[in-house]
Amino acid sequence: MDRDARNLMRPINSDFTSSSSSSSNSDLFRSVQAALKRHRPLETSIRPKRMLAPRREVTKGSASSAAVVDTKSSRDVATQGQDNTAKESSVQPHDMPTSAKETQEDACVTAVSNSSSITHTFDENLDVPIDQTKPDIGASCHFESQGIDAQKKVQFSIGTGASSLEMEWVSISQAEASAVINHDSKHQNILNTEADICLKSDGGISLLAKRTTAAQDQLHQFRNFLSQPMTQSSVVGPSCATTTSVHATSAPMSTTYCSSLHSGYHMPVEPLKDSNVNPQPSNAPLRGTGAMSNPQIAVAAQPSTSAVDTQNEGKEYDLSKEQKGCKLSESEYQENPSLPDVKQTEVESYAGDVANARSQVTLPPNLCSDTKSEPSKSEKQEKAASGKVVPAPRKKNKDSDLFIKVNGKLYQRLGKIGSGGSSEVHKVISSDCTIYALKKIKLKGRDYATAFGFCQEIEYLNKLKGKNHIIQLIDYEVTDKALLHAVLSGSINNKDGRVKDDGYIYMVLEYGEIDLAHMLSQKWKEMDGSNQTIDENWLRFYWQQILLAVSTIHEERIVHSDLKPANFLLVRGSLKLIDFGIAKAIMSDTTNIQRDSQVGTLSYMSPEAFMCNETDADGNTIKCGRPSDIWSLGCILYQMVYGRTPFADYKTFWAKFKVITDPNHQISYEPVPNPWLLDLMRKCLAWDRNERWRIPELLQHPFLVPPVPTQPSSHDHSCKLLRLIGQNCTSDSEASKLVCQLKQLLEDPLPSTTSQLLTSRDQQCTLLCQVSKVCLQLQEHFQRDK
Ligand SMILES: Nc1ncnc2c1ncn2[C@@H]1O[C@H](COP(=O)(O)OP(=O)(O)OP(=O)(O)O)[C@@H](O)[C@H]1O
DSSP states (O other): OOHHHHHOOOSSHHHHHHHHOOOOOHHHHHHHHHHHHHHHHHHHHHHEEEEEEEEHHHHHHHHHHOOOOHHHHHHHHHHHHHHHHTTTTSOOHHHHHHHHHHHHHHHHHHHHHSSSOOOOOTTTTTTTTEOOSSSOOTTTTTEEEEESSSSSSEEEEEHHHHHHEEEEHHHHHHHHHHHHHHHHHHHHHHHHHHHHHHHHHHHBBSSSHHHHHHHHHHHHHHHHHHOOOOOOOEOOOSSOOEEEEEEEEHHHHHGGGGTTTTTTOOOOOOOOOOOOEEEEEEEESOSGGGGGGOOHHHHHHHOTTTTOOOTTTOOOOHHHHHHHOOOOHHHHHOOTTTOOOGGGOOOOOTTTOHHHHHHHHHOOOOOOSOOOOOSHHHHHHHHHHHHOOOOOOOOOOHHHHEEEEEEEEEEEEEEEEEEEESSSEEEEEETTEEEEEEEEEOTTTHHHHHHHHHHHEEEHHHHHHOOBBBEEEEEESOHHHHHHHHHHHHHSTTTTTTTOSOOOOEEEEEOOSEEHHHHHHHHHHHHTTTTOOOHHHHHHHHHHHHHHHHHHEEEEEEEOOOOOGEEEEEETTTEEOOOOOTTTEEETTOSOOOSOOOOOEEOOOHHHHHHEEEEEETSOOEEEEEEHHHHHHHHHHHHHHSOOOOTTTHHHHHHHHHTTTTTTOOOOOOSOHHHHHHHHHHSSSOOOTSSSSSHHEEEEEEETOOOOOOOOTEEEEEEEHHHHHHTTTTTOHHHHHHHHHHHHHHEEEEEEESSGGGOOOHHHHHHHHHHHHHHHHHHHHHHHHH
16 A cells, blocks of 8 residues: 555544554554644644634635535535634634544545545446546456557447446546545645644654755745746536636635635735746745645745744744754655655546645645655556555656646646547646646657647647537647648648657647546436436437537538547536547538548447448448438437447447448337437437438437427317327327428428518428428328338
């Protein structure tokens, strides 16, 4: 178990039994610490804790908006905060047990969230990397074959559905839990830090001095990072549309959620005006870090003379004293998990909240110890959970790993979100405290044609700038300028050459909280065991969002080619489309695109995508166009309705290939309460691509726009024939649809205009023509069904 995990799991109160350390020294140490915590003098230990609570109370509102998933402990803290506000003027000894209890709770929660590590695997139905707890049972397979020009890939995602689905769900819960408990674990951290400081003051044992030096260095680096005035921090919450914006330069710190969340200090907020701020002397107040201020930095890096809390001036921790104390060796430190571990606050979660983001920003991993150089916690957890021996931390400056520069702007890595076939995506925070996703594509060793293909994603995203349902590209950099030039000019000279230099493509993207694949698995998990069917309104809402996203690209003559739930991200309540890695623009002279190789993700691939460029029975070349995307949408809808893709039963590539390319194969549809839903799925999953509906039609499908049942009225008598026909074909969705259309045309031919406007002969002829056309269709339908 790594040190972080041990720290997070340790009990805080005095009654703990050693659950984390095998070392008797550390047991003893922690016992002493706990005892001291219980009995420490109020002046040195309780005050900051008292001061934490009111801050929380003040910011409770924003907290709740930022972190949708709330835990009991965080609520407790908030409540406690309220209570304590009233008592602020007088220190009450009985504050102590409450705090201890709280931290113990937090510790428990933290232990759960840290007891598993996160790895990536793939779910059969979802075809996305999912966070999975170790051990890696029920692993599904994710094959990826490079096509002719490498970036054209076919992903085969086959596996063991139930188990991986289960795993995924667990991990989601954990991710959320970890998102929630972050600030509480940090709170606990402060308490621990306090306790340790007390202990060290008394006992004279300190590693803190060393860490403080590191902290100051780090702080200096971070000040440079924050060279621009901070204007806004915008962080999205876990699974719902939640955004918290903090105007650090204008809002008082005490009103922001995160900045004051754990702070026992009132930090002055000033924008950094000088990017080359020298490291502050150790007794200087923490200025300029503004919203980034963190009490742990304050505790670790500020001496008692800190001006941050004038009320408590002279009673703050005297760090210089600490620095004079003797230091623990690194090994001693490793064996003493109860020592303050600032890194403990570096928690990565899929859906971080503001508090997380800030603590992560203020406390880069190597802040607390110069011996810690792991690139990220999740990576460390992966290693730990895989049973491999985690090597002792090496002394290495990992700042290059910590910050990623794109076009001269620094972004601090908060953790790896995932990696695709060709890229790594990191959660990052910019100097103005906005969370982004940073996609990093390594080009070295790839041929220019492939690299060119990667760059096209940038092109598409640029083209789709400002479109609501497309993930927004904030900034990008292609380090190989020749390549970028080639992309911009639309031609590559060196097509067969390989990118030799260490070239990268960086894309700074809007950050998505959760993808549809995870949302779906959550939804199915919720319904697990019950006889419920999927909530139709939920389905309608997200289906419409999906259609709007795809409509946007189809209007721009772009075929995505890899539509799957994992490529729709939830951003502030809207689904947005990502991953244009294999998208293709439709040439102006055709409605189809020609592909160099098969593309897409197997479970969502259309028959024509499997047979792309082959010739059909009539000798025509099979091409992929917008209908191919519609097929993929059909598979997504099917999955939303039934919880699995239409060909999930066919496990191997060849089985899938055979069944999907077979025009006579009948997809099975279990009965659903709404016949329109069946009709909709059929419209998308028509084998013949010419029969598939287009997006504009799908947006008007009666499943999304249910025909309003008309009240029997005198007017209705004129449509008696239609009513009678309609009553007799309720189970025939095709006939019902035609009857509805006819009714609509007869009753309200131009809903948006008044009937007086129906004056033009042409308009009247058009409408009559439409009526006869629908009548004819209905008649033919009945004749076929006879
Ligand atoms: N803007 C974003 N916000 C949050 N997560 C993102 C964002 N963009 C991508 N991701 C996540 O990063 C991972 C990989 O992203 P992406 O699909 O773009 O990479 P890729 O290399 O094209 O992968 P694929 O193998 O799916 O083609 C996915 O888990 C995805 O959900």
